[in-house]
Amino acid sequence: MNRKRALITGAASGIGKAAALRFASEGYDVCINDIQKEKLSLLLHELPPGNHLSLCGSYAEQETVKEGERIIRENWGSLDVLINCAGLFEKTNPITMEIGQWRNIFDCMINGCLLITQLAEKFMTNGGRIVHVSSIHGTRAERQASSYSMAKAAINQYCRSMALELADKNILVNAIAPGFVNTGMSVVDGQNELDSQWFKDNYVQGDHLPLRRAANPDEIAGVAFFLAGKDASYITGQVITVDGGLTITF
Template sequence: MSRKKVVVLGGSSGIGKAIAERFAREGWLVIIASSDPAKLEAAFAGLVGSGHEAIQLDIRDDARLAHFVSHIRTEHADFDVLINSIGVSEHMPILEADFAQWDDALQVMLYGTVKSCRALLPYMKQGGRLIHITSIHHERVERGSSAYGMAKAAITQFTRSLALEMAPRNILANTIAPGFIDTPMSVDGNGQSELETEWFHDNYIKYDHLPLKRPGKPEEVAGVAYFLAGPDASYMTGSVVTVDGGLTITF
């Protein structure tokens, strides 16, 4: 039986890194891509097993994307799973923010997702799986996060479109919507994690807006991704799986 292959975009940090590690532990061949060479090298070193690959990729760079796709086509055609965990998070007010900076979130997350899917899905095997990491922001709103929320909402809808159009090839497309997860994206420019602030404790723990009273771990999202890639998720497509400790069921 041939070894299964997974491509993890954004696989050098946070949720993407945990997903890559989970698939590697399960015996898969893992190809991780990221724009940060130092983080990419460290993540690659942490993958158990052999044969894995780490490739530097800035999803905004069409030439780099073309080179990445060419490599996948040549070396890993008929790969099994594509996971897109590329994300950026910067708080920017709608009116005052520089447009280019505001738009960068859409260029990375939304258009990066669209371009990577259009380029890579032709080389995915029949019956493969596509998994996007979105966010509870795809249907909720936070001040300063308009670009992030718009990108995540669009990715959710794009996933549904892919589920419909890839169905003839039996490619299943689903998305995971995490809530508060303890990753480097939770840390601001001053080195302060929002998960350790008085605001987080009071709003989400003290006043019970987060039923499980703790942030999630990247590994807890990785487990859901592995489930969606496996045989028990064979009748799921176009779905959004929320992993948020119960946050979005409260008011």
């Protein structure tokens, strides 16, 4: 029986790590990508046995993508799934920041989204699934987060566009838009916002988050696994919101 193969970015921690563990536990060979070399190495040893690969470097840099193309060609020759979880967040002040600093986050995620999709498409010869992890920031606004929010909004639209472009190859392209998730990205200025009084007042005690808690990374990874599976064979060009009900209320 041939094992399926998945390329997973941002795999050293958070949603990406949860996705790598989930896909590998379900019998996939995974190629894990991240800029954190030591964490990638540790994860590689956590995975169940398989023909797994490791690609260290930024998915937004052409050198990394070329290396990824080389190792996938030499070791696998084909690819079934791309789960793009890589991302970064920094506060940005669109009024006072230099354009280069403001664009850093936007360019990294958009360029990475484009380059890693181009890589995956080359190896998807018999259909395929591409899932980009976006955010509810793609349809919401937050102070000092305009660069991040605009990048996520662009990723949503990119997925819709690529769903159309790749439909003739039977490659399905979707996005997942999480709300609060208990990962390292929840730590802002040294404090985990999920432990803050602000979060407790608004989202645990208040009515702004119906489930009154953040998601665990595996809950997002589970949706990614569903979108990569046979039961999602008629879903493409969609942004699946996974936010505990946050965006349904005031």
